[in-house]
Amino acid sequence: MNVEVFKTDVNTRRYANKLLNQIHKTFKQYNANFDLDDCDKILRIQCNEDIIKSGTLISFLQVNGCFAEVLPG
Incomplete structure (x- = not known):
């Protein structure tokens, strides 16, 4: 299993759910x-x-208005 972790600027559950669906x-x-x-x-x-x-x-994510960057392991 591959796992990647990202730092984001998502602040609300509603926005998070929208992004998860997409x-x-x-x-x-x-x-x-x-x-x-x-x-x-x-x-x-x-x-x-x-x-x-x-x-x-x-x-x-950027196209969908979200900042994200990979967090180092």
């Missing part, structure tokens, strides 16, 4: 969730089938 429609192989209680407003992406394309996902 992520799951666009990247069907990804399982995504937010931890908005974390100071970095974490977005976790898990994928069993493929590598996680961080750059593609970051660009996708």
Whole structure:
């Protein structure tokens, strides 16, 4: 299983849910969730089938009005 963790600027559960719906429609192989209680407003992406394309996902989020960057492991 591949896992990538992103720092985001998502502040509301409503916005997080909207982004999660869009992520799951666009990247069907990804399982995504937010931890908005974390100071970095974490977005976790898990994928069993493929590598996680961080750059593609970051660009996708930017188009949808969200800042995101990979958190170093």
